[in-house]
Amino acid sequence: MSPFVKICGLSTPETIDAAIDLGATHIGLVHYAPSPRHVDLKTAAALRQRAAGRAKVALLLVNASQKETSDALAAIRPDIIQFHGTETPEWLATVKRLVPAEIWKAVGLKDAGTLDRIEQYRGIADRILFDAPAQALPGGTGTRFDWSLLKNHRHSMDWGVAGGLTPDNVAQAIAETGAPLVDVSSGVESAPGVKDVDKIAAFLKAAGL
Numbered sequence: 001m002s003p004f005v006k007i008c009g010l011s012t013p014e015t016i017d018a019a020i021d022l023g024a025t026h027i028g029l030v031h032y033a034p035s036p037r038h039v040d041l042k043t044a045a046a047l048r049q050r051a052a053g054r055a056k057v058a059l060l061l062v063n064a065s066q067k068e069t070s071d072a073l074a075a076i077r078p079d080i081i082q083f084h085g086t087e088t089p090e091w092l093a094t095v096k097r098l099v100p101a102e103i104w105k106a107v108g109l110k111d112a113g114t115l116d117r118i119e120q121y122r123g124i125a126d127r128i129l130f131d132a133p134a135q136a137l138p139g140g141t142g143t144r145f146d147w148s149l150l151k152n153h154r155h156s157m158d159w160g161v162a163g164g165l166t167p168d169n170v171a172q173a174i175a176e177t178g179a180p181l182v183d184v185s186s187g188v189e190s191a192p193g194v195k196d197v198d199k200i201a202a203f204l205k206a207a208g209l
């Protein structure tokens with residue numbers, strides 16, 4: 001069975017349409033000012049509307065304050081909130097009580113200890129997104145983690161794989177990890193923040209969609 005595929009960091013109506021028409025099941029909007037993929041609330045709300053009912057829309061936040069979070073959720077009303085910083089299980093549980101969105105937690109997968117630590121999100125996060133460890137930015141780094149860390153891991157929550165995926169390596173990532181969801185950002189760009197429709201098409205095809 002083909003995995004779900006999330007194309008993250010989309011910022012234009014044209015690339016949203018292309019990603020969805022080519023088969024992406026999820027799209028991601030990054031609301032985090034330091035990112036080259038940042039979209040302001042007005043833009044994000046318009047893009048969210050454009051994707052509504054066609055693909056699940058994830059809003060990415062990184063250690064956002066209570067006010068930033070509530071402003072963003074009120075403006076965008078995403079299907080999914082992807083927390084990509086060092087947000088605590090308590091904060092995620094608070095948000096989960098307040099909004100009907102799915103809650104995803106991204107974690108940088110460094111070593112086997114990370115797999116123990118994510119258990120604190122069990123019962124709170126609807127999905128764990130394994131990504132490469134943070135660099136200058138916590139995500140969208142274009143780097144891979146050691147996929148073998150997931151070999152034989154018994155997952156206690158829904159999950160997915162991100163980090164350094166490209167049209168050339170996504171099939172191998174799926175085969176090696178068994179990921180039910182893959183997520184890509186820089187691997188389908190021609191420059192940081194600039195999505196390339198041909199690369200999006202190649203990625204979706206390589207992922208089996």
Ligand SMILES: O=C(O)c1ccccc1NCC(=O)[C@H](O)[C@H](O)COP(=O)(O)O
Nearest residue numbers: 008035139140141142163164184185186
């Ligand atoms: O994409 C960003 O710029 C970003 C910035 C800060 C936090 C998260 C960010 N992206 C989150 C994603 O879900 C990316 O798709 C994921 O990290 C994989 O990125 P890449 O390695 O570039 O494919």
